Amino acid sequence: MTKPPNDEGLVFETSEDVEVLPTFDALGLKEDLLRGVYAYGFERPSAVQQRAVLPILKGRDVIVQSQSGTGKTCVFCLGALQTVDTKERDPQVLFLSPTRELAEQSQKVCLALGDYLNVQVHCCIGGKRVSDDIHTFEAGVHIVSGTPGRVFHMIQQRHFSTRKIKMLVLDEADEMLNRGFKEQVYDIYRYLPPSTQVVLVSATMPHEVLEMTHKFMNNPFRVLVKRDELTLDGIKQFFVAIEREQWKFDTLCDLYDTLTITQGPRGSSATRSRRWTGSRRRCATPTSRWPPSTETCPRRSETPSCSSSARAPAAC
Numbered sequence: 307m308t309k310p311p312n313d314e315g316l317v318f319e320t321s322e323d324v325e326v327l328p329t330f331d332a333l334g335l336k337e338d339l340l341r342g343v344y345a346y347g348f349e350r351p352s353a354v355q356q357r358a359v360l361p362i363l364k365g366r367d368v369i370v371q372s373q374s375g376t377g378k379t380c381v382f383c384l385g386a387l388q389t390v391d392t393k394e395r396d397p398q399v400l401f402l403s404p405t406r407e408l409a410e411q412s413q414k415v416c417l418a419l420g421d422y423l424n425v426q427v428h429c430c431i432g433g434k435r436v437s438d439d440i441h442t443f444e445a446g447v448h449i450v451s452g453t454p455g456r457v458f459h460m461i462q463q464r465h466f467s468t469r470k471i472k473m474l475v476l477d478e479a480d481e482m483l484n485r486g487f488k489e490q491v492y493d494i495y496r497y498l499p500p501s502t503q504v505v506l507v508s509a510t511m512p513h514e515v516l517e518m519t520h521k522f523m524n525n526p527f528r529v530l531v532k533r534d535e536l537t538l539d540g541i542k543q544f545f546v547a548i549e550r551e552q553w554k555f556d557t558l559c560d561l562y563d564t565l566t567i568t569q570g571p572r573g574s575s576a577t578r579s580r581r582w583t584g585s586r587r588r589c590a591t592p593t594s595r596w597p598p599s600t601e602t603c604p605r606r607s608e609t610p611s612c613s614s615s616a617r618a619p620a621a622c
Contacts, residue, residue: 352377395446454490479506
């Protein structure tokens with residue numbers, strides 16, 4: 307059973323009066339979509355889902371900002387699955403994410419929730435063969451979850467038709483509208499129909515990003531967690547004690563080999579340490595899983611393995 311989102315005690319600010327729906331049945335979802343929701347393991351909507359799903363279903367442009375682990379991905383996936391017409395074979399919903407991992411995660415959640423809908427969800431990201439993307443678009447797809455670079459390439463080459471797009475979702479919108487992604491997002495947006503519904507989702511929503519939304523959103527409905535509620539309560543944290551600096555990378559590799567980690571930050575207080583870890587990380591080829599195995603990165607064998615008595619016990 308899917309673990310319920312950790313959202314107890316969160317206080318939301320909305321741009322107007324919001325209807326809080328305590329059950330999934332009250333959302334008016336398609337019967338087969340509702341079956342998928344309960345089959346996925348959900349019993350009741352989280353606090354953010356109770357407030358944000360209905361405005362999306364009504365066709366409003368929506369901004370959703372809530373901490374990690376509160377069920378934001380389910381919010382836009384439910385909206386997308388309710389929106390699509392499975393009789394049509396053209397793409398109708400586009401998810402844009404800043405990383406391949408997030409795009410894949412959104413695809414998996416969408417497929418799981420839409421298990422009874424016969425919905426086609428394609429992950430359009432770099433690192434995969436372009437020919438596979440072309441074949442998928444030709445065969446027909448309802449929802450596309452991808453990264454800006456590959457999605458824009460498919461649109462430019464006219465493999466990805468945007469004429470039937472009804473909804474655009476920007477996941478981690480603060481990153482998507484910052485730095486290098488902003489221009490790519492605008493390039494894609496120009497190809498979408500003028501009536502496209504826009505949904506922004508993020509754990510943080512800086513003021514400058516909110517100001518920017520006026521350029522491409524129409525009177526958006528806002529569901530925002532109060533700033534003093536933005537804690538890490540929904541995230542499990544632990545640390546591994548490492549005796550030597552040079553053991554850090556191999557310990558990180560061992561953790562990735564042992565645990566199922568879809569995403570995670572890597573930080574260091576020392577610039578030299580970040581550069582060293584980054585150089586080790588580049589041993590992997592662009593298309594391989596990171597961290598690399600010993601076969602793809604011979605230098606992993608330079609430091610003691612986890613089974614070595616010289617290795618810090620905590621890393622095992």
